[in-house]
Amino acid sequence: MSINDTLKKLKEDLAKTAADINTSLADPSITKEIEVPGQKSLDLLAEVQNNLQQMITKLDAKLAKGIPTSRVVDFLNELLETEYDAIFSYSYHALSVEDKQLKKELLDLGYMEMRHFELIRDKIVSFGVEPKWKLTKYMDCTSTEPIEFLRWHLKAEQAAIDLCKDGIAEGLDDALGGFLKETIKDEEGHIKWLKELIERFGSASPLKAD
Template sequence: MSDTSSGVVDLLGALAYAELTGFLRLAEDAATLAPTLTDRAELSDLAAVEHRHFRLLRDRLVELGADPEEAMAPFVDAFDSWHALTRPSDWLEALVKAYVGTGIAMDFYREAARRVGPDIAGLVEEALADEGRSEFAVERVRAALEREPKAAGRLALWSRRLVGEALSQAHRVAAARPALAALLVEADEGEDLPAVGRLFARLTEQHAKRMSALGLSASS
């Protein structure tokens, strides 16, 4: 298997496991943290979207001749570690994680998809379709902050923790999976980890925009 095809399988394997764990975490948050039945139902709908995206990726891996279990396996520890370290303690933390944590992951995969063929890039975009998740989280967090402005500081700290842990795990994956790392950097930057570091700086900029949408500060 060439480096390019290895990178594609890594990309789809990582994204498939991200969608699978996203489904499981959203379903758990819907059952345990959602304050109303309406919130529980709407978050469950978003979890179902994650599972549908997972199936798309799993099926494409099979079409490519890859075993989905093997393709996802290299990323299990990193994703599971991130979720274990960032388990929300309440509904607002769950919403911020669904928006901020998922958002930076989406940026990560879109960066990688820039260097694959249009067929795979289209699949990645389909799997990353927001389908109401951002609107759901932003509306509820902003409404909560209007009622309780003092919560902003706590949620800003929580968001920085989410992103810091996410970038730490992403560095770990990039170091261990060079074919995937090669998809994450521009052709004239080479395939070294400093180039990946510059990528993560761009991801952090996008994070600041999401924080602003939530009504939070990325630096305070």
């Protein structure tokens, strides 16, 4: 187990204990049973809880501090590539199909990726660094066959999720204030959406513009 994993595990255990104490303190049926004279036992419990909370805050800072800013920025630049490819490939594929509904939904997905792109770019800029990226690493599909390009998008969304998960395992999410977990939620929604599109449009043939 790496030091980061150990710290994370410790933090989780402490957070659970702190939450248990909190529950006990809020439950009159439990606090009534504490037979230490006066209010002292409850004060002690509250103090332990407070100390645990402080330890959790320190561990959070330690996890974030162990990672150099350059690593966080490199990671974000890589994540930016998945979004950059997604914006343009959704738009490209939207132009290549005739079906109005599929066209609209592909454009909607592209606009959402634009928002992801902006969020990640702003994160990079917040570290005082210029964002950089290159095209087609995650989305190398020029096919205009819906079944084929939708599957490519599915693969690219999964690549973005995998990258975010790697970042979380490395402790980068703490340095980014939970941003990666939020991004995973969005991308998982996109995967669900794409699977529905594949089911609805994948088998039909007259979707191509040419």
